[in-house]
Amino acid sequence: MDYVIYTPKYFVSNGIRVLFKLADELIERGYNVYLFSEPSEGKDYKYINKLNRYLRDNAVVVYPEIVLKNPLNAKNVVRYVLYYPGVNGGDKYYDKNELVFTFNREYYEKADLLPISTMDTSLFYKDDTVKDINCYFVNKGGKWKEIPEFKDFVEINMLYPSSRKELADLLRRTKTLYSYDRHTLLAEEAYACGCKVKYVTESGFEDFEPDKVNYYTEDEYKNYIDNFINKTQNFPQGMRAKKDNIFVKILPFFQLKKNRYMYINYRLKYYLYSYIFNDVKMSQLYWFRSEYIFLLSRK
Numbered sequence: 001m002d003y004v005i006y007t008p009k010y011f012v013s014n015g016i017r018v019l020f021k022l023a024d025e026l027i028e029r030g031y032n033v034y035l036f037s038e039p040s041e042g043k044d045y046k047y048i049n050k051l052n053r054y055l056r057d058n059a060v061v062v063y064p065e066i067v068l069k070n071p072l073n074a075k076n077v078v079r080y081v082l083y084y085p086g087v088n089g090g091d092k093y094y095d096k097n098e099l100v101f102t103f104n105r106e107y108y109e110k111a112d113l114l115p116i117s118t119m120d121t122s123l124f125y126k127d128d129t130v131k132d133i134n135c136y137f138v139n140k141g142g143k144w145k146e147i148p149e150f151k152d153f154v155e156i157n158m159l160y161p162s163s164r165k166e167l168a169d170l171l172r173r174t175k176t177l178y179s180y181d182r183h184t185l186l187a188e189e190a191y192a193c194g195c196k197v198k199y200v201t202e203s204g205f206e207d208f209e210p211d212k213v214n215y216y217t218e219d220e221y222k223n224y225i226d227n228f229i230n231k232t233q234n235f236p237q238g239m240r241a242k243k244d245n246i247f248v249k250i251l252p253f254f255q256l257k258k259n260r261y262m263y264i265n266y267r268l269k270y271y272l273y274s275y276i277f278n279d280v281k282m283s284q285l286y287w288f289r290s291e292y293i294f295l296l297s298r299k
Helices: 014-028 053-058 148-152 166-174 185-192 218-232 246-250 255-273 282-298
Strands: 003-006 035-036 046-048 060-064 076-081 101-102 133-137 154-156 174-180 196-201 204-207
Touching: 003 014, 003 282, 014 035, 014 060, 035 060, 101 255, 133 166, 154 166, 166 185, 174 185, 185 196
Parallel strands: 003 035, 003 060, 035 046, 060 076, 076 101, 133 154, 133 174, 174 196
Antiparallel strands: 196 204
16 A cells, blocks of 8 residues: 655654654655655655545555544544644544554553654764853743753754754754753754753753664664554554544535635744744644645635
């Protein structure tokens, strides 16, 4: 079966990079993969913005946990849990006919593991660069606590540094990275560059411990990918993910105008949070909401 991966356009967020890396792994193994996404510059994939009947009934559709319901009305649905369900959007509980995989058992205990690392060891490594700065990172954690000492530190965010190489060069200069966000690959990347890494907590600072996901052996990693492929290529007969068309049935035609307004509203918020507020969490949320409304209006 072919695969359709439902994802925002490529961005520095690790969750999005994991979805693109999953596409790479499947393509490398000879599978046909489509990305239901806005085309991303420099990323050569088969992009689509609608599903024909064949793909809807026969392809494996992969939704990250931030997607609400089953907007493509796909038959064979995989839910890839990259963070705690319901926190950044999407459902807290999933349809019993969906196959669920999780990046980390902490996020979803009763699912098969699919720990795809996007760590680039050709960029993030330790050398003899003089460490002369300290940095801090906010992102998903939110800046819930002001720390006076941080005013002289360098803030890392989703737009600065502007490239992965510049980020790696900055981290090699960094003595200590302080992170409000406990679920970020940046901590691993900083650690690989020889930084001390500490989380900001209610009671002070907590030392970072490396995540095993970035240190699996080649055989272990291969087994996780093979397990994903085996289960998704062999959906149990009779399984059919719940269709997500209840809103279409109850919304009369005259309300489509309102839907179009909602689409424009969500789309503008997506651009606002992406390029003005640099808030990846909210930009993803509004991107998926706008796509959901767009799909409803086309049916």
